[in-house]
Amino acid sequence: MLLIRNLSIFKRMDWSLLVTVFLLSLFGLAAIYSVALGQGLGEFLNFKKQLLWLTVGLISMLFFSNIDYHYLQKIGWFGYFISLVLLILVLTPLGSTIRGTRGWFSLGFFSFQPVELAKIFLIVILANIYCHCSRTINQFRHLFLIGFVALVPFILAVVQPDFGSAMVLFFTWFISFFLITKNKWHIIFVMVSLVAMFIIAWFFVFQTYQKDRINTFLNPSLDPLGSGYNVRQSIIAVGAGRLLGRGLGFGSQSQLKFIPESQTDFIFSVIAEELGFIGVAMLLGFFLMLFYRFYKIALLAPDDFGMFLSILVAILIFIHVFINIGMGIGLLPVTGISLPFVSYGGSFIVVMLTLIGIVMNVYKSGLISRKGQIEI
Structure with a gap:
């Protein structure tokens, strides 16, 4: 460990965060491997792929932890527009449909979901706007720009349709806006608009299976062998x-294939069944530690952009955790949201590890700006 600490790319790392x-990634690997034991060679391939993607993610994390995060501020709008172009192209024949969502580019060995890239640059753009317009928000x-x-x-x-990712994008914006605005009428306006949008979406946008998921969420016993099956088995x-x-x-639920999407959407259920309350408590404890480190890094940030960047990353990851666990215990409708660092996914x-790298650079910059301070 001492040797690793002395390597230049590992200097001034937040080791608590790392x-x-x-440990969260180990939880995921253990759960994915466990599911593979009862489901054959195909699932073992997913375990090996997860190891590969964790390695790629680690490289990305180390790279961005050593790149000045202000560079993202410079390329933010360019990256944002590139992500929008990719989100449009994925709706054309260039995109692939997986589990009813046309939101993937199939690139041979792996599939890439451009909405994940959009999450990064939405965070960067919002942080940039907030730090420049905090007094005139x-x-x-400025309200129009932030909303747009x-x-x-x-x-x-939504058009894909990927309502899970749409919810993540929306609530990342909404929670951050709620924290920064001082005008209660703006919040009321957004809430009323949200209700109106939901009503419009219910009648003109939502497909039958999506309405079934919401109805099942409100009353799982309506269709225990159909749309309510996933939630019932998870509970x-x-x-x-x-x-x-x-x-x-x-x-038994995971090994006998009663839990659908057990390596992705419902991996929390696998952990809860096989590791029990103690395992779940440890998992939640690690996530709490993660958010605590985000909070401390935001306080240490040398400027407003770094602070908002850290806060927005924390919000984004929190939304993923909240929705995924909420799905697993029947508190929220099934939306296909993965559990950060734990669920299988390329x-x-x-992207999750890249965000950690960005926050890590904020931490490093904060330490450099406060000479002589080693840890917080």
Whole structure:
């Protein structure tokens, strides 16, 4: 460890943050491997792919942790427009449909989801706007700009349709806007607009299966063998874990394929069944540690852009965690949101680790700006 600390790329790293991400990734690898035990060679391939993507993500994290985060401020709008172009192109025959969502580019060995790139640059753009307009945020032109930059990728995600990613984009914008605005009427206006948009979407946008998911969320017993099956099996798995769990590889719900998408959307249920309350408590503890480090890094940030960047990354990851676990225990409708650093996924895990690298650079810059300070 001492040797690693002395390497230039590892200097001034937030080791608490790094170890926390490492432990969360271990949780994911253990759960993915456990599912593979009962589901054949195809799932073992996913385990090997996850190792590969974690390696790629680690390289990306180290790269961005050593690149001045202000560079993102310079290329933010360019990256944002590139992500919008990709979100448009994915709707053409160039895009691929996976699980009913036309939101992927198939590139042979792997598939890339451009909405993940949009998440990064939405964060960068919002942080840039907030740091330059924090005192005049309530002016109409700034309100319009903030709403517009979030609305465009949101609409493109809805069209795919990828309502899970659309929710992440929306609530990343909404929560950050709620924290920075001082005008209660703006919040009321947004809430009323949200209700109106939902009503319009219910009648003109939502497809039948999406309405079924919402109805099932409100009353899972409506269709226990159809649209309510996923949630029902997930809740059974969570309850079956009890205190200590059934052990890795011994969960009946996951091993006998009762839990759908057990390596992605419902990986929390696998962890709850096989590692029990103790395992879940440890998992949630690691996420709490992660958010605590984001909070401390935001306080240490040398400027407003770094502070807002850290806060927005924390919000984005929190939304993923909240929605994924909420799906697993039946508190939220199923939307196909993965659990950061834990769920199987290529572009998703790389983007999550890239965001960690960006926040890590904010930490490094904060330490450099406060000479002589080694840790917080």
